[in-house]
Amino acid sequence: MMALAPRLQDVAKPLLRVAPVAAVAVGLIVGAFLFANVSPAVALSTLATSAFGTPQGFSKTLEETAPLLIAGIAVFVALKAGLFNIGVEGQLLVGAFAAALAGQHFRGSVGVLACLLAGMAAGLIWALPAGLIKALRNGHEVITTIMLNNIAVLTTQYLAGGPFKDPTSQSPRTVPIDASVAMPSFHVGSQLMVSPALVIGLALVVGISVWLFRTVAGYELRATGANPTAAKFAGVNAKTMIVYSMGASGAIGGLAGALQVLAFKGQFYDGFSPGYGFTGLGVALLAGNSPLGLLPSALLFGALAKGATSMQSLLGVPKGITYVVMGLLIVTYAVVRYRKAVAHD
């Protein structure tokens, strides 16, 4: 019985470790608000009321949450196999671009499916080199995905401004998708708007939970992430699992981009993603062990994105504050989680 009760020092140690970091993080954010001549209390209340206070505001928060949730799922799937897919940003871009092209040529519900599949295929293809290089040549996936991100930005920029540019537009953007493949938001109650993208994201969380924790493939994937050597001795083909998880992650990243086109934007343009993939990394890192953790985590970053817009327009707080908050949140959380075990402790 004694062994089951948590000892004081087991609880106190992580707390002691996290306290100074959290204090510095809070101090920096408070300091930033004071520096911008805004009372932190006013800033916080502006953020909360604009993100959650009105049905319109909350609808906007949910709109921001949808791509972050799906991008977060993409990062999460790779993370479970022990891979950092920093490339979700690039996979999202090529997915969005592919869906925007497919949307010009396909019609109706078959067209919607075609667009989503095109987006997923593009994301999958964009992630595969990273997975294959990791599995076959042991090249670090962080480096390859960073490079693939930059190539994705440049490639989609070129395509949207060159061969696939909308001739009627001044800026680099594609021809808008057909109205029949758009996925408009629908009313829940009288004023709240919910987008199909968010519904798909929620379904995906459930699906991924089942896949990871109730199927053999999911178990093997997690085993690979926990300890590749042990997994290999248990008969898991770790190389295959690395390619699978990277591919799945890329396909989900592509889906996030495709849904963003169908549900909200209606076309692809240069500067399509304000860093959804990178914020998705924050979403997944803060989610903890369970896919269900992605929901509050994505909502938090969605609210931050919505709140930051209001703080900028109402209080003049620069938008960069959201990235600062995200970085500090990751650091604070990582102090107790993403730690490395040391043998000589």
Place this chain on the structure above:
Amino acid sequence: MISDALSNLVFQTVILASPLILAALGGYFSERSGVVNIALEGKMLMAACLSTVVVIHTQSPWLSLAAGILAATVFSGVHWMMTQVYRIDAVVSGMAINAISLGGSNFVNSKMIDPRYSGPMPYFWAGALWAIAMAAPALVWAYSRWTRSGLRLMAVGSDPDKARTMGVNPLWVRCLALAGTGLLCGLSGTLIASNAGSFQDNMTAGRGYIALAALILGGWRPVPTALACLAFGLFQAIELSLQGTVRIPSQAWNSLPYLVAILAIAGFSAKNRAPAGTGKL
């Protein structure tokens, strides 16, 4: 005429490659000590931002250079704290640093730099930084091959446990190595701002990642790394001088360093030139 064009090309290459060389050598120190560094970009960005703030408010080139170096070194110190004291994964902490720099420089820029400012901006003399960038690779090579602390740096990066049994403290070596990363990223960021003559949001525009690509391509060795940077600089200089005359989209040129880096990782990793102790504590 032709020699004019040639010397112009050489000059452009030096201008474009110098920030890359400085940043890549910064990455060299960090990665050779065993800390994967994807945060070069963030450190350079913060240096570019603060050196510009200081140059506008004090009109002093030296203080501007000092501010740039200080900014990058503080971020590098935070990186050391996170990876070595708190033992957070180097990639996670690197991402966090990049996020904080991207947001923080936007914040500082919009609060401390008047967009209508049009007075003089006496940045630190870029010529001196170009010269440093050209001389640094050989110096770094000699340092890590011939000096006591350089050999310790290599030892810690290859096998921290063995280094420890030899009486070398990896924590301290990495602290110095990351200070070196901060110094070089500070020089690089200041140079980028000074080359452009102002600060814009996200103005490093992926150059920290190109530097990382060069480091990989150079097999984590200073001189080949610098040659890779010069090659990337030359590509860009050729692109600039051909602009409008040849129908190759600029995006294709700009993708080249990234593509080459991926091929390098795919081709060379089997031989694995990366420091053996990368990520070990």
